[in-house]
Amino acid sequence: xxxxxxxxxxxxxxxxxxxxxxxxxxxxxxxxxxxxxxxxxxxxxxxxxxxxxxxxxxxxxxxxxxxxxxxxxxxxxxxxxxxxxxxxxxxxxxxxxxxxxxxxxxxxxxxxxxxxxxxxxxxxxxxxxxxxxxxxxxxxxxxxxxxxxxxxxxxxxxxxxxxxxxxxxxxxxxxxxxxxxxxxxxxxxxxxxxxxxxxxxxxxxxxxxxxxxxxxxxxxxxxxxxxxxxxxxxxxxxxxxxxxxxxxxxxxxxxxxxxxxxxxxxxxxxxxxxxxxxxxxxxxxxxxxxxxxxxxxxxxxxxxxxxxxxxxxxxxxxxxxxxxxxxx
Amino acid sequence: xxxxxxxxxxxxxxxxxxxxxxxxxxxxxxxxxxxxxxxxxxxxxxxxxxxxxxxxxxxxxxxxxxxxxxxxxxxxxxxxxxxxxxxxxxxxxxxxxxxxxxxxxxxxxxxxxxxxxxxxxxxxxxxxxxxxxxxxxxxxxxxxxxxxxxxxxxxxxxxxxxxxxxxxxxxxxxxxxxxxxxxxxxxxxxxxxxxxxxxxxxxxxxxxxxxxxxxxxxxxxxxxxxxxxxxxxxxxxxxxxxxxxxxxxxxxxxxxxxxxxxxxxxxxxxxxxxxxxxxxxxxxxxxxxxxxxxxxxxxxxxxxxxxxxxxxxxxxxxxxxxxxxxxx
Numbered sequence: 001x002x003x004x005x006x007x008x009x010x011x012x013x014x015x016x017x018x019x020x021x022x023x024x025x026x027x028x029x030x031x032x033x034x035x036x037x038x039x040x041x042x043x044x045x046x047x048x049x050x051x052x053x054x055x056x057x058x059x060x061x062x063x064x065x066x067x068x069x070x071x072x073x074x075x076x077x078x079x080x081x082x083x084x085x086x087x088x089x090x091x092x093x094x095x096x097x098x099x100x101x102x103x104x105x106x107x108x109x110x111x112x113x114x115x116x117x118x119x120x121x122x123x124x125x126x127x128x129x130x131x132x133x134x135x136x137x138x139x140x141x142x143x144x145x146x147x148x149x150x151x152x153x154x155x156x157x158x159x160x161x162x163x164x165x166x167x168x169x170x171x172x173x174x175x176x177x178x179x180x181x182x183x184x185x186x187x188x189x190x191x192x193x194x195x196x197x198x199x200x201x202x203x204x205x206x207x208x209x210x211x212x213x214x215x216x217x218x219x220x221x222x223x224x225x226x227x228x229x230x231x232x233x234x235x236x237x238x239x240x241x242x243x244x245x246x247x248x249x250x251x252x253x254x255x256x257x258x259x260x261x262x263x264x265x266x267x268x269x270x271x272x273x274x275x276x277x278x279x280x281x282x283x284x285x286x287x288x289x290x291x292x293x294x295x296x297x298x299x300x301x302x303x304x305x306x307x308x309x310x311x312x313x314x315x316x317x318x319x320x321x322x323x324x325x326x327x328x
Numbered sequence: 329x330x331x332x333x334x335x336x337x338x339x340x341x342x343x344x345x346x347x348x349x350x351x352x353x354x355x356x357x358x359x360x361x362x363x364x365x366x367x368x369x370x371x372x373x374x375x376x377x378x379x380x381x382x383x384x385x386x387x388x389x390x391x392x393x394x395x396x397x398x399x400x401x402x403x404x405x406x407x408x409x410x411x412x413x414x415x416x417x418x419x420x421x422x423x424x425x426x427x428x429x430x431x432x433x434x435x436x437x438x439x440x441x442x443x444x445x446x447x448x449x450x451x452x453x454x455x456x457x458x459x460x461x462x463x464x465x466x467x468x469x470x471x472x473x474x475x476x477x478x479x480x481x482x483x484x485x486x487x488x489x490x491x492x493x494x495x496x497x498x499x500x501x502x503x504x505x506x507x508x509x510x511x512x513x514x515x516x517x518x519x520x521x522x523x524x525x526x527x528x529x530x531x532x533x534x535x536x537x538x539x540x541x542x543x544x545x546x547x548x549x550x551x552x553x554x555x556x557x558x559x560x561x562x563x564x565x566x567x568x569x570x571x572x573x574x575x576x577x578x579x580x581x582x583x584x585x586x587x588x589x590x591x592x593x594x595x596x597x598x599x600x601x602x603x604x605x606x607x608x609x610x611x612x613x614x615x616x617x618x619x620x621x622x623x624x625x626x627x628x629x630x631x632x633x634x635x636x637x638x639x640x641x642x643x644x645x646x647x648x649x650x651x652x653x654x655x656x
Contacts, residue, residue, distance in 0.1 A: 295623020
């Protein structure tokens with residue numbers, strides 16, 4: 001059952017080095033598929049999360065610990081893990097060619113996109129200028145320096161609530177500023193927010209601008225007055241208004257996206273393109289959790305395994321030489 | 329956000345006390361839903377598995393350890409766990425009424441079926457007669473008593489291979505008897521079988537009968553000769569030919585099943601009946617793993633939460649008194 005593929009040709013390429021990618025890699029290893037995983041920052045976005053209490057089986061771990069557990073699990077198997085970003089993907093014959101940012105190129109019969117998301121920016125004046133000088137996107141990363149300061153979180157999701165809860169450990173006061181009528185965290189986090197004397201929720205309010213002086217943030221400009229004033233002094237603001245799916249590479253291959261730019265998959269984690277599978281935060285699942293993404297990754301891996309074993313694949317390699325592989 | 333439901337009325341009833349049910353219960357607890365879980369044998373079928381190496385995050389645990397981890401995780405939250413089998417379910421108003429086998433009855437706005445499967449029997453003469461006297465369905469449970477004996481596993485799945493691998497630790501010889509052309513385990517287990525000097529695979533062969541004397545098994549009767557003889561002496565045979573979905577309760581409510589009797593769900597773990605959700609081995613997922621079932625459980629729980637919060641529910645309780653609940 002040893003793979004007889006030449007150097008540089010893989011059964012499966014996993015694009016994304018978060019928990020979802022690692023779960024796919026672990027299963028690919030168990031399936032004896034020749035596997036390469038690309039991740040420009042191993043661990044993925046979950047390592048920005050302070051406490052994870054909802055990955056079934058782990059009562060309470062840090063995001064980093066969870067990511068490490070899944071990475072180590074994947075490394076139990078014979079899979080290649082490359083700390084490289086994939087810069088380009090193209091169809092080649094009826095397999096795929098990937099290039100990393102260092103210029104390396106790889107062929108693969110199947111691809112699993114587990115590329116996740118990037119943070120959505122607020123898009124207001126001052127946001128770029130004061131980035132990392134009072135404007136932040138990760139409480140765990142940047143919160144601890146704001147001890148006893150006045151902090152704001154912009155957003156109303158569960159993530160926004162969790163960011164505020166974390167920041168309340170450092171700051172003297174944390175405001176959640178949300179455009180909607182009610183914040184909508186998981187109930188357990190909603191209660192924690194409600195009980196926390198340091199946190200105040202300001203709803204139906206938008207941040208219009210971020211102003212500073214002497215090279216750091218000074219205040220937010222709100223679109224309606226809070227206690228009679230649109231000027232809202234803070235020492236830092238944490239933007240938590242959602243994420244954008246990293247689906248450009250898939251889109252370039254003709255993979256169908258929904259209106260939010262998420263990859264559309266079916267229950268077997270198949271996309272509309274044969275040989276292309278996807279899982280995790282980048283796909284169109286409504287309720288996205290680490291655990292649902294990991295489940296999708298396992299389905300994706302199985303679908304890829306079935307595909308590889310039932311499809312005659314021809315990779316047009318380098319000078320046009322062909323690697324034919326028929327297991328059908 | 330405290331539930332104001334009267335005694336005996338729940339937001340959500342989870343039927344099934346395996347890992348899938350526990351994952352649903354844990355999330356239901358986090359959602360602050362008033363939750364009851366029924367399981368006649370807590371832990372579910374995974375506790376019959378010796379080694380689990382493919383639940384992402386746990387490199388290698390026993391099935392029992394994994395079940396315990398998920399049970400303890402669920403018990404972190406305010407959920408009621410009842411070691412009772414559900415005997416009957418009926419629609420009541422537009423909520424549901426459940427009866428346990430001890431005669432207790434409960435109302436619930438939503439149900440998640442995580443009922444799993446039961447073992448499929450071979451259906452040959454002698455199987456019932458020698459049950460537990462040489463005919464078994466769980467190597468982990470019953471294998472250790474057959475030290476240095478000649479054992480057979482009937483089946484060709486990954487589970488059959490894993491049963492044989494486990495039995496090879498006890499028996500002097502383990503035969504895998506499979507009707508198909510090739511056994512089809514996960515490749516990693518296929519290799520382990522191939523490398524194991526105690527295991528021999530006999531394909532394209534059926535067991536027609538199980539014969540015994542003096543109250544215990546003596547030999548199998550094969551449908552074609554092995555080494556010139558249809559009589560195949562063994563000390564025990566382990567049947568591992570698959571499982572049957574435990575979907576009768578759901579079927580009784582009008583839930584659609586597929587040809588295999590599995591509950592048909594969508595990507596949000598919804599069935600065709602409002603308020604009824606399902607996850608895990610009982611549903612129509614093709615590649616069923618503990619982790620995919622757990623992912624489905626989390627989706628089911630979220631769908632139930634959405635349903636409960638957007639539907640006016642009326643439970644016709646006891647003497648006809650109504651509990652109206654409108655959160656929409």
